[in-house]
Amino acid sequence: MKFRFALVVAASALLAFAGTASAQQPIVIKFSHVVAIDTPKGKGAEKFKELAEKRFPGKVKVEVYPNSTLYKDGEEMEALSLGSVQMLAPSLAKFGPLGVRDFEVFDLPYIFDSYAELHKVTGGAVGKNLFKKLESKGIVGLAYWDNGFKILSSNKPLKVPADVKGQKMRIQSSQVLAAQMKALGALPQTMAFSEVYQALQTGVVDGTENPPSNLYTQKMHEVQKHAIISDHGYLGYAVITNKKFWDGLPADVRAGLEAAMAEATVYANTIAKQENEQALDKVKASGKTQVYVPTKEERAAWKKALVPVHKEMEGRIGKDTIQAVYAETGFKPD
Numbered sequence: 001m002k003f004r005f006a007l008v009v010a011a012s013a014l015l016a017f018a019g020t021a022s023a024q025q026p027i028v029i030k031f032s033h034v035v036a037i038d039t040p041k042g043k044g045a046e047k048f049k050e051l052a053e054k055r056f057p058g059k060v061k062v063e064v065y066p067n068s069t070l071y072k073d074g075e076e077m078e079a080l081s082l083g084s085v086q087m088l089a090p091s092l093a094k095f096g097p098l099g100v101r102d103f104e105v106f107d108l109p110y111i112f113d114s115y116a117e118l119h120k121v122t123g124g125a126v127g128k129n130l131f132k133k134l135e136s137k138g139i140v141g142l143a144y145w146d147n148g149f150k151i152l153s154s155n156k157p158l159k160v161p162a163d164v165k166g167q168k169m170r171i172q173s174s175q176v177l178a179a180q181m182k183a184l185g186a187l188p189q190t191m192a193f194s195e196v197y198q199a200l201q202t203g204v205v206d207g208t209e210n211p212p213s214n215l216y217t218q219k220m221h222e223v224q225k226h227a228i229i230s231d232h233g234y235l236g237y238a239v240i241t242n243k244k245f246w247d248g249l250p251a252d253v254r255a256g257l258e259a260a261m262a263e264a265t266v267y268a269n270t271i272a273k274q275e276n277e278q279a280l281d282k283v284k285a286s287g288k289t290q291v292y293v294p295t296k297e298e299r300a301a302w303k304k305a306l307v308p309v310h311k312e313m314e315g316r317i318g319k320d321t322i323q324a325v326y327a328e329t330g331f332k333p334d
C-alpha cells in the first residue's frame with residue numbers, strides 16, 4: 001500500500017514537472033521574408049521581434065529569417081498554410097496566385113501619387129475588406145507595411161516608354177504587372193525575388209522594377225547601367241499569419257502581439273520613405289547606375305502609356321475594388 005502511494009506521489013510529481021516544463025516552452029513565431037535586413041520590411045520585422053519579446057520575456061520567441069533564407073517566393077505561402085512558418089510579409093503583388101486577385105489593385109500604374117493617398121486605402125474600408133478575403137484561405141492579415149514607389153532599371157537608357165520595348169523585364173507574380181509591361185511593349189518574366197540579381201547579371205532578363213531600397217540592398221545597381229525615377233507604381237506588404245495558429249494563441253498573448261505589431265507598423269511606415277531616399281542616394285553615389293529624372297512631358301508619356309491598364313484589368317481585379325480605391329484617392333483615369 002505504502003509502495004503504491006509512493007508511486008502515485010512520484011508519478012504526480014513527474015506530471016507536475018512535465019507541466020511546468022511545457023509551460024516554459026516559448027511560443028515560437030518564425031517570420032520569413034525575402035528582402036535584406038537593411039530595408040523597410042527587414043527593419044520592421046526586427047522591430048516586431050524586439051517589441052514582442054520585450055512584452056513576453058521567455059514566453060514568445062520571434063525568429064526572423066530574411067533574404068529568402070528559409071523560404072522564397074512561391075514557397076512562402078504554402079509554408080504558412082502548413083504551419084512551417086507563422087508570419088510572412090509578402091508584397092501585395094503576390095496574392096493573386098493565392099486566388100485573392102483584388103490585391104493586384106495596388107499594382108495598377110500611377111494609382112497612388114503619394115504615401116498619404118495609399119494610407120487612405122490601406123487604413124480604410126478597402127484595406128479591411130481585402131484582409132477579410134484572406135480568412136477563407138486560412139490567413140489573418142495583421143498589418144500593411146510600406147516600401148515605396150518603383151523605379152525602372154535596365155542596361156539601356158530609359159527616358160520614354162518606347163525605350164522599354166522588346167526588353168525582358170522581371171516582374172513579381174502579378175497579372176497587372178504583366179499587363180503593365182506588355183502595355184510598354186516589353187516581355188514580362190515572372191521570377192522569384194531571390195533569383196533577380198543573377199538573372200540580371202547573366203542577361204536572362206534585361207531589366208526590372210523595384211523601389212530603390214530593394215534595388216540597392218540586392219546589389220542590382222551593380223548589374224544595371226540605367227534607371228529612371230518613373231515612380232510608376234507602388235510596392236508594399238501585407239503582414240500575415242496562419243489563422244489556426246493565431247486563433248489558438250492565449251488571448252492575452254494575441255492581444256499583446258497585436259499591440260507589438262501596431263507599434264512595429266508605425267515604425268516601418270515611418271522609415272520607409274527615408275530608407276528609399278537614402279538607398280537612391282547610394283545608388284547614385286556608386287556611379288554604377290545612371291539615374292535619370294524624367295521631364296514633365298516624359299512623365300506624362302509614361303502615364304499615358306500605362307493608365308489604360310486600369311481598364312484592361314477591371315475584369316481581374318473587380319471594378320468595385322478599383323472604384324473604391326479611386327474614391328479614396330481621387331484618382332481620375334482620364
Ligand code: LMR
Binds near residue numbers: 035147192210
Ligand atoms: C519583389 O519580389 O520584387 C519584392 O516583392 C520583394 C519584396 O519583398 O520587397
